[in-house]
Amino acid sequence: METDSRYHPQERPTPSSHQRASGDNNHLLMKAVREGDVSRVRQLLEEGADVNFQEEEGGWSPLHNAVSVGKEDIVNLLLQNGADPCLRKRNGATPFIVAGIEGHVGLLTLLLSKGAQVNERDHHGFTAFMEAAWYGRVEALRFLYEKGAEVNLGRETMEDQRKLRKGGATALMDAAKKGHVEVLRILLEEMGADVNARDNMGRNALIHALANLKEHDVAMNITRLLLAHGANISVRGEKGKTPLILAVENGHLNVVKMLLEQEHVEIDDTDREGKTALLWAVEKQLTEIAELLCNKGARTDCGDLIWLARRGYNRPLEKLLLDHGAREDYQPPAEDWQPHSSHWGPALKHLHKIYRPLIGKLKIFIDQEYKIADTSEGGIYLGLYEEQEVAVKRFHENSTRGQNEVSCLRSIHTNSNLVTFYGSEQHGGLLYVCILLCEWTLEMHLAKHREEAVESEEDEFSRNILLSIFKAVAELHVSCGYTHQDLQPQNILIDSKKAVRLADFDKSSKWAGEPEQTKSDLEALGRLVLYVVRKGDVPFETLKTQTNEEVIQHSPNEEIQNLIQHLFCPGKDVKNHLRDLLGHPFFWSWNSRYRTLRDLGNESDIKTRNQNSNILQLLQPGLPDCSQSFYQWTSKIDKYVMKRMNEFYKKNCNFYQDTVGDLLKFIRNLGEHIDEKINTRMKSKIQDPSQYFQKKFPDLIIYIYKQLQNTEYEKHFPKVHDGGDGGQQASQP
Incomplete structure (x- = not known):
């Protein structure tokens, strides 16, 4: 099958004089289109100019240009002469998407009739609907909506961009970012746009607006509209900035007033540098905004506020801060503080350095930099509990899993193979459970040491790990009176001293004399035995799908097989079975x-x-x-x-x-x-x-x-x- 050389200019032969003339006509055609000269366009097409010619830079074609200048008669002429209505520029934009940018309803109608798709995207994920919202084209927006444009479609971008968390923005975010109040109102009130949709960085329309709008009145009108439709004010933008911090940073006094009137505003929340809204106001010498914040109860121990006010020779600001309890002898956290954890050290040092309002005895920042792992509820984050480095599991305050976790943790004794429990705090409808901070999961630990074991040599590594796991589960069953119900590699942790610790008790169950729950733990432990001795080469998720007989068949020797059989068939005294199995030859x-x-x-x-x-x-x-x-x-x-x-x-x-x-x-x-x-x-x-x-x-x-x-x-x-x-x-x- 021959390839049309028009779409591959690098494959064209050396041009003859006739071809050079045609090439000149191509550029003349583009010029005539941009100038809106219909007669000249017709003449050049008759002389052989390429109707689908694309400029090297940008990939613009005559049809793209005709749509861009809004010349419907030229568009029709080009289409009649074979112009491709779906041809894409270098950025992937079709003539239809360009028509969305221009807001030309007539051309949108025409191109839809020629095969354009209402939700087609360019390479950056923009649709004609998004472009209409971006450029404030109200008529085009309504037309596209009537033709089936998806209002809450998020921007899909190229893979390398997605890896950087780019994309995901909706038309609502675009309108908010550009300050198009009328477009925003139409999207929210007529088209049902999701006010709390988030892009791939977790930003909603309110963040997009306050991060980009500099004009105070526009920012105020956009914010009022978004808040009236329930915009979430707890989301964060770049560098962890909240809507309140962004409003202060840009000096939007009236927006700050509106945000402070919201029920769930976190006035002392900080960005990634540990700066609160008040600290930003003082740094920028915004006395009126600082007064608003102080009167609303903002904490004044969030930095050296007095020094900042004096540096700006701002006596009224200095007096305001002193009147609200700011100290002249502010002491920042010690610069030479060193964390115990090597794995989490840099993030812990940053957390220690920045200001964060305490939740009881806990210092925590819900930000990706400090995130340890995802969970089914609120995730696990780094924290400092009475200056002790901890892992913090978050739950809703009424969560059954959270209550299970705390109840089980309280039953653990000191010097245990189970994770240490330091305490819990409640704030803002959430429960924060603080436990020993460990360095790695079992899966990570096995991956690091996979090459250490030598075949036919003594495998002390696996024996020591499994001995600790067996002791931990036995302690949980006998001393604590609980069954775990979720034994798997990510719930077995390795601390900074390389000790193995059993964790994650949110699915745990109090022993009530029923053997089935204990048998469930023992079966999971049997799979963990194989997982550890095989150094994780058989994924645990695979082992979970296999029958007990299939798992036993994977055993590398009779000794492992016997141990797993004992776990799968424990006999009558299931509660004490593990304690007895600690005497198995494997150990x-x-x-x-x-x-x-x-x-x-x-x-x-x-x-x-x-x-x-x-x-x-x-x-x-x-x-x-x-x-x-x-x-x-x-x-x-x-x-x-x-x-x-x-x-x-x-x-x-x-x-x-x-x-x-x-x-x-x-x-x-x-x-x-x-x-x-x-x-x-x-x-x-x-x-x-x-x-x-x-x-x-x-x-x-x-x-x-x-x-x-x-x-x-x-x-x-x-x-x-x-x-x-x-x-x-x-x-x-």
């Missing part, structure tokens, strides 16, 4: 495992090979399983070591046999003799016995655990849940 270090094997090998019935003994009956009740790593174990030990160890039994030919009991006896005896000088070569072969036997027989410990659990011999198992490694020392011969 034993390799040294603990080695000591356990040596202790068992020191049992007299094993040393004497008493086949009728209870322990040997338990350890080998049937035929050996050839799939086990310790099947025919004597052939898997280093040959020199095996020969050397058998030499101790050479006299009576009572050599080691391929039984579990003899393997334990072998481990015990080797441990007793390996460090003797005579066994230096054997030591060089084995090196670290705890690692040697774990790598050689990785499923031995879980086999021992399953066979001897709940018997008298589990006395040899490590007591991990007591807080440490817990393994006993190997018995002496």
Whole structure:
């Protein structure tokens, strides 16, 4: 299929003299259109001028120009000669959108009949309706609305612009920004425009107006109209400025009066630099506005106001401030203050430095710079609670989730694996819950350490994380009497000391003797086990969609599989099940495992090979399983070591046999003799016995655990849940 070269000028061949003449005609055609010379336009078209020619700069075509100058007869002539009614300029504007800019209803009607779409956009997301609002074209606005223009359509822009949070503005915002009072009234009262629609930066029409309008009367009329239709005065613009701060900054006295009369105005709110409306008024020496603010109760401890007034030689302003309690010895926050958190340090330092009105004991600023995470309600933000760095969860004051969170947090003891609770505050219909500030979520922590674990080596990283999580959930169940109901990676946090903390109790439930809620926690914990040992390579959201059987199949070894099975099938005592599971072999270090094997090998019935003994009956009740790593174990030990160890039994030919009991006896005896000088070569072969036997027989410990659990011999198992490694020392011969 051939490409029309008119749309790809770079692909055109070297022009001939005829083509050069045609090119000249193209530019002459553009000139004739702009001058409104119909006869000349017709002549040039007859001489071969390109009706769809586009200028290099801007991409203007004859049709765009004809629409721009409002020449309906020329537009008709161009269309009759093949002009493309949908041709776009470089910025994506069509002739129809240009007609919206000009407010030419006749041309809008004509172009709609030629295939234009009423809501078509240019590359920056502008529609003809938005352009009509921007330029104050009332007739065009009403016409487009009647033809189906979307009143509350937000500006859709290019991807790179969206990443910068550009776009999203509506026609109402455009009219407010440009100060078109009549257009604004029509949009609100006749067309039902959403007064609180926000652009991609979170700004509404009121912010757009007060950030851009300099003329006092226009700003006043626009503000009055927006407030009358319920505009939200708590939104923020660039640099975190509220409508009140913007009105003060631009010296709009009457707008300030109107805003101060609003029921929910936050007079002491600050922008990102920590400046209140009063501080802005004093900086700009706006005495009348400062008086309005002071009389309305604005706090005067928001900066060195007296010094600012004196710097401007403004004695009336200075007296006003002193009369309202401003101090001459104002002390700003210490410049050398350093936060404890490294991850959140820069934002915390800024928060400490700026002025913020306290909410009880809490200093907080609801701004993106200080946001930690989104939640289903009010988000989580950085805060300072009695100068302590905290994470602050926001809820509506009557929120059931907020009440759950506080109730559960109050039950937590000190020195816990659960997050520390510092206190809560209420203000403006919101509940602020202040907890320990942590550095990372479990997901972030795993991503940072994904490369640390070496296959077939001891995974202390996963063991320590899961031990802390198990202890935390066990504490929640037993000591606090709650179930969590939302165990997932983002609710498990890592603090500045790299301790694991369980958080987010807004879905928690008080234990009422019903096992199903606890079982729900245990099932989620089973998925977390796999998530952690696999270092997050299987997303937790994926694991949540899988059945218990499918999750178990992902287990990398029998030990993990057994642990997860215990969580999925907890038995009757579900409340105390986790506390008991803390003794599972997964939580034993390799040294603990080695000591356990040596202790068992020191049992007299094993040393004497008493086949009728209870322990040997338990350890080998049937035929050996050839799939086990310790099947025919004597052939898997280093040959020199095996020969050397058998030499101790050479006299009576009572050599080691391929039984579990003899393997334990072998481990015990080797441990007793390996460090003797005579066994230096054997030591060089084995090196670290705890690692040697774990790598050689990785499923031995879980086999021992399953066979001897709940018997008298589990006395040899490590007591991990007591807080440490817990393994006993190997018995002496």
